[in-house]
Amino acid sequence: MSLLPEPSTFEKRYSDDEKLAGELPDRPITSLRDLQYVYGRLYTLATAGGGEYAAYLTPEKSTDLFDEPESLLYLRVDLSGDKPRLDPDQPIGVESYGEEKVEAVAHSWYNAAKGFDHSVTHRTGKNKEPEKVAEYLHERLTAWAADDVIQEAAADHEDGWIVDALAELGESERLRERIETAVDEQLDGKTTALTTVAVKSEPDGEYLLPGEASTVFNEAMRARKRSKLVSKGEATDSIGEATDLVTGNRGPTVGTAEDPLNYFLGKQLEKFPGFDPDEAWRTHPVSEDVAVTLMNASTFVDACDYYTMGANVYYLPYFFGRLGPADARDLYGLLYDLVHAGEMSPLESAYRSYQDIPRLQEMGDRFRFYVAAVMEHQTKRFDVFGDSMDGTLFSPVELTRAHQRVLQSWLYDAEGDADYPNPGLRAAFPTPDNWDIFVPEESALLSILATGWYFEQTFAPADDDDASADDYRIRALVAVLSGEPLDVETVLTEYVERLLEDEGEEFPSFRVSAQYAQLCALAEAGLLTGRDAYEPVAEPRQLTHNHTDDMQQDTPARADGGNVAAAREMKLEQFLEQTPALAEDQPERRGSFLLGALVGQVTGYQQVSEGRSTTLIDQYPIKAVTESKLKRLASDVLDKNIVYSRENNMAGTMYSEVVDRLVTTLPQIDIDGDWELDTTDLRFYYSLGVAYGMNNWASSDDEQADGQPAAEEEEA
Structure with missing residues (x-):
């Protein structure tokens, strides 16, 4: 289940132009970081709303628990007396987690195999035994509340005593046994759940979950998340005074923020020889708030990504220039459709939205795409290449249309082209039915182009199964998506290498036919470039006068004998x-x-x-x-x-x-x-x-x- 509201709901929620404009960056989108920041802001507004803590929360991480039985468990902690204690009558609360509880539990997930989430609310592993669930509940007091970073943050907050009381309770004798007994009595077997605390500060008061009780929980959560932005991997304290590369504001910047595209990772030392992870804030300076917003972009970024030929290809839509309120609503709708596109590629989904939304058509050149390919060679080792901010929808669409025109010409369609001079003869080249590169429908061609199959059918395959940045099929796909012309000499080299590999008992005439259709389409779409003697190969076909009528006056082109x-x-x-x-x-x-x-x-x-x-x-x-x-x-x-x-x-x-x-x-x-x-x-x-x-x-x-x-x- 997704927490993303439908575009119409988002539009109603943020119908106030002035209010929405205040949530958006005040400068144009000019870099990938700017674009990711916009994605993160839109995602945060859609799922967690506004406010200073919204970007730090991760409500989407547990939507799978909605309406599941026993999916929310919390310690009922009474802080109204002289000493903190578990409620003597009902020490554990067990409920079904639902959307109405999202704000109250204030969950902030941490991507770590071991350790605990940033927030006091922590998600268990899948299908945990009651004993393990009790351990998670106990750690809300002994691990989270007693953590040094949490304690430091609590000391600066007026309600810091609440955190101190939880830590104090965690030191109580036989507390773990009491929690285990209560969990055993109330749980019906294994469960996957959010575990947290609910506190009562007045004798006649109610037990309140973290988001309801006090901002101290969110302040402490934010402090812990900040600590991971400056001390991850080999970095111990990557923070310093610099200019934020997204907002342009001077202030504290952090250096080890996560990146949805894996561009800046602490382990990528080969990209920065002699790199000191503690100095990462100099290389990639972003403020704490910007860092967490970039991390929140992952859902939308992932929706614009698909895997082909050993690489992740990213096709991220945006609007050139400063993003206005109307632009933000349109972009959210586009991203929402991409998230729900199913098996459709980002290119196909974006084109469908373009056809359905008049405002996108009116934008013309403002409607652009960031395009890149990212290859993972081994765990946490990535290679990024071919990235461009200037991709347009028109480049790949025009290529498919040019390909259509080629297939509908007399080169491939003897009966369908009125300019074909010799109706008695076959078309110039064969078109086998089982090769989808010869299917003239735009939607089919767009699909095989988007997935990379367009070049897999014609270019030389990779030397081995390992992804390589030298794979020209990937480079060609990224170039076409971004509107960059291909070097025609290299294209011909790819073609011939594939033909030599195919050439066996039979001549690969179908492969040649497919390659020539592609070559003509690339030339017609302006996606080929060649130097000196190769310039003519990069030129589109020159349509000339049709001599059919002249010939037929005296010597009709019949295939039944003499002519x-x-x-x-x-x-x-x-x-x-x-x-x-x-x-x-x-x-x-x-x-x-x-x-x-x-x-x-x-x-x-x-x-x-x-x-x-x-x-x-x-x-x-x-x-x-x-x-x-x-x-x-x-x-x-x-x-x-x-x-x-x-x-x-x-x-x-x-x-x-x-x-x-x-x-x-x-x-x-x-x-x-x-x-x-x-x-x-x-x-x-x-x-x-x-x-x-x-x-x-x-x-x-x-x-x-x-x-x-x-x-x-x-x-x-």
């Missing part, structure tokens, strides 16, 4: 014209693609018309393509194509539209000159050509390579 060659030529010409990386002034890349296209088409012919199991692609796999071998491989393949043409009594050369362009391109390649491309680039475009060629068949199962054999054409 398949013309249809293929028109298709190839349009593909080359629309692909900047394959322009005539890019002979190396163009030559690699045409060589691959010829290998692919001959391979397709061998498989379909001759039923061969060993084909041309088996003889010339991807790894065979290098700069020095390119021309020789092309010469060998051209010779084989001529032999096939003669053996099958073709009227001309098989696949002449590819052959003619390949023969024209090869002389332009100067292998001994200044070679601008590397082997990876050539191999990718060779692979792309193979996939193109293998898919370049007409719908007729009886199609011949360039129309009918010569003898049959003469009969016609």
